[in-house]
Amino acid sequence: MKKIIILIALLLLTGCSGKPADIADTPVEKVEIPAASGGEEETENIKEPEKENEEFTDEEVIAAIDMSLNPNELGEIMILMYHGIGEEESAWQRTPDNFRKDLEYMYQNGYRMISLNDYAKGEIKTKAGFTPIILTFDDGRQNNFNYIEVNGEVIIDPDCAVGILEEFKNKYPDFDVTASFFLGTNIFGQEEYADKKLNWLVENGYDIGNHTFSHNEMATLDSEQIRMEIGSVNNIIKQHVPDYIVETLALPHGSNPKDEFIESMIKGEYEGNKYETIAVLDVGWRPAYSPFDTLTNFRSLYRVTASEIDVDNCGIYDYFNSYEKNLRERFISDGNPDVVTIPQRHNEYLNMDMVEGKLVNIY
Ligand SMILES: [Zn+2]
Structure with a gap:
């Protein structure tokens, strides 16, 4: 030591x-x-x-x-909450072009991506002078990861979330592109590709998180039900990527379990497989604290809604602007994990x- x-x-x-x-x-x-x-x-x-x-x-x-x-490693880190990427912009969906706009802004303004898993472990590998940022996608929508057929060849849809992330990975190799995808029973639609998609994500540096089996509010569940909600999804993912350990959870509707059942969300066993959760995500409404901050509660982490509609001054650009004007302090890496x-x-x-x-x- x-x-x-x-x-x-x-x-x-x-x-x-x-x-x-x-x-x-x-x-x-x-x-x-x-x-x-x-x-x-x-x-x-x-x-x-x-x-x-x-x-x-x-x-x-x-x-x-x-x-x-x-360097300020007690500054804030934004955990961005995305849902859909599609043609119609809404509170829960970003258009492909707006998602590109977000990524371009992040890159040009000193943000570099880190994984939620590294955040939860305090392993911040971001280059000196840059601010870590975390991208999350809930619900496993097909427009997060879509395969299309072009001239008889199956390729990643260039306008789905993964397609756009890969575009930026190629455009800016030092962007450290990664994201966490939170899944329930729907694994990006296209059932026939579930196996291919999950393996591709893990092989290409993305993370998979748990979004529970039935998307119910945790506050309404007892410990037995919580175990099933988390354990069953982990087991489904395990069937596709046996060596990958799911260790993060996004709460459906941002609903936290009753205090007496929190432990079932953190640790448990379901149908012979154990699980352990190191980071639990809420739905809103502000940046997370540094993982080194005593105020950080890894069992209930704040997220920022990655939207410009109905965000009530708590959307992605509200916080970006606050950091630009030095109204809030962002995490600035010292470059040494x-x-x-x-x-x-x-x-x-x-x-x-x-x-x-x-x-x-x-x-
Ligand atoms: Zn959801």
């Missing part, structure tokens, strides 16, 4: 809203919390870029972080359980 080093360096934050001035005079100090198994030797030399990563001391790893990018870099003013929100085994860099 690595020791946790907390470096408190003075650094004035630029471009952020409010209250950095009071830390300007904080002296540089360093607090070391040694772990049980003892630490490594420190060296004076802090710049030897030709070294392999594992040879760097903790101080060198932290010194390599580009602080001019204002093993280091969590945060401004000192957020110190009290750091969830020490989530940063265990990582270096913490407070400035």
Whole structure:
């Protein structure tokens, strides 16, 4: 186990809203919390870029972080909630062109995709200076993943969600394109292709989540029913992709189970197969906190509706605009998944359980 080093360096934050001035005079100090198994030797030399990563001391790893990018790993992360991608724009459907517009905006404005599963594990691999963003699609509609036949050949519909995501994967290889698809019993229509689609998703870096068997409100169910709702869908997916582990859940209608039944949603067994849920998604209405934030509840994560209709000032562009105007703070990666870099003013929100085994860099 690595020791946790907390470096408190003075650094004035630029471009952020409010209250950095009071830390300007904080002296540089360093607090070391040694772990049980003892630490490594420190060296004076802090710049030897030709070294392999594992040879760097903790101080060198932290010194390599580009602080001019204002990393803020306690900033917000948007988990976008999409449903359909189709010709008619509505509260629950984006047109192909509007979905392209969203993706173009994200790419041009410093957002890079991460998987919900990595978020839930605190494994943020986003390049330094960029903001992670998570795309989710509920209900397994055919227009999320549609095969069409062209000249006798079966291809992915270029205007379905997956087709458009692949278009951007090719256009911008550093966009880190990925998404989670939340399924019930409907696996993107086209039953004959269910197997092909699920295997294709897993092989191409996408994730599959659970959206329950009957799409009922969890609040109306008891633990036995919840077990069936989750376990049966996991088992259906398992038949198609036996090695893939479903570990995320999107709540139908955003309805949370009664408190006494929450554990059945998190862990259980159904018809011989165990399941464990590491991230549970609500329906709205605001960005999620950082996975390292004590305010994050992985059993009830906020999402932002990826729509511009009936969003009541809580839609995708409302939040994009808030970040542009620095009215809210977005997560800005320090570029190293093993280091969590945060401004000192957020110190009290750091969830020490989530940063265990990582270096913490407070400035
Ligand atoms: Zn749904």
